[in-house]
Amino acid sequence: MEKFETDGVVLKTGVTGEADLIVYVLTRQRGIIRAFAKGARSTKSRLHAGAAAFVYGAFSFTEKNGVFHVNDIVPQEVFFALRLDLQKLSLAQYFCEILLRTVSDTESDPMLLRLFLNSLHLLCGDKKPALMLKAVFELRIAVLSGYAPALVACGQCGEYETPLMFFDVSEGALYCENCAQAPRSELIPVAVISAMRHIVFSEFSDLFRFQLEDALLPVLNRMTERYLMQCFQHRFRLLEFFYQSL
Numbered sequence: 001m002e003k004f005e006t007d008g009v010v011l012k013t014g015v016t017g018e019a020d021l022i023v024y025v026l027t028r029q030r031g032i033i034r035a036f037a038k039g040a041r042s043t044k045s046r047l048h049a050g051a052a053a054f055v056y057g058a059f060s061f062t063e064k065n066g067v068f069h070v071n072d073i074v075p076q077e078v079f080f081a082l083r084l085d086l087q088k089l090s091l092a093q094y095f096c097e098i099l100l101r102t103v104s105d106t107e108s109d110p111m112l113l114r115l116f117l118n119s120l121h122l123l124c125g126d127k128k129p130a131l132m133l134k135a136v137f138e139l140r141i142a143v144l145s146g147y148a149p150a151l152v153a154c155g156q157c158g159e160y161e162t163p164l165m166f167f168d169v170s171e172g173a174l175y176c177e178n179c180a181q182a183p184r185s186e187l188i189p190v191a192v193i194s195a196m197r198h199i200v201f202s203e204f205s206d207l208f209r210f211q212l213e214d215a216l217l218p219v220l221n222r223m224t225e226r227y228l229m230q231c232f233q234h235r236f237r238l239l240e241f242f243y244q245s246l
């Protein structure tokens, strides 16, 4: 039997037994832990407040034969604003769906937790447009999962930039106007290419610091969304709810 503590955030909960919950916790370095929270549905339980989606805090677990139990949760941030706004909630739930699909259950890059928490903070504080947060999350999580698109220069001739630039979603590659092959490559405004380069290559502390005119945000989103789906060969179900909330 192993006891350990880690910080993490609850991605989802499921009902089990008479008063118990199963919680899925994205931890800093141990991936997503699926654990039983005994009695957590009872309002008298000390786990009750913490065993809920989007609660970030300090978790204490016990593991025996591959089965995890939560012993204690000390909530530090509950992202309450998500519960008051359908658009924010549906985007946050979409992020959770991506994490549940892409993060392993044994280990994780600490940057994943940081990316998720930062995205939730900015979303709750109305600091950035939802579409910008969505695009950053989609593309950066692809990078963190080992699927960085090749955006340095044209994949054929090495040209950094030509007046017209093209992106091939299936290859994750960029092409200049001389090398692009229709219809596989799609013409993308250079400002969107610059935004994608920023999301892929910037230091984490600068990740959300870029400008893109509002009219181009949907183009950026279409690219990051299709690229993420292509990387994981998966259609994320909750994306529909987000679009319905716009």
Ligand SMILES: [Zn+2]
Binding pocket: 154, 155, 156, 157, 158, 159, 175, 176, 177, 178, 179, 180
């Ligand atoms: Zn080229």
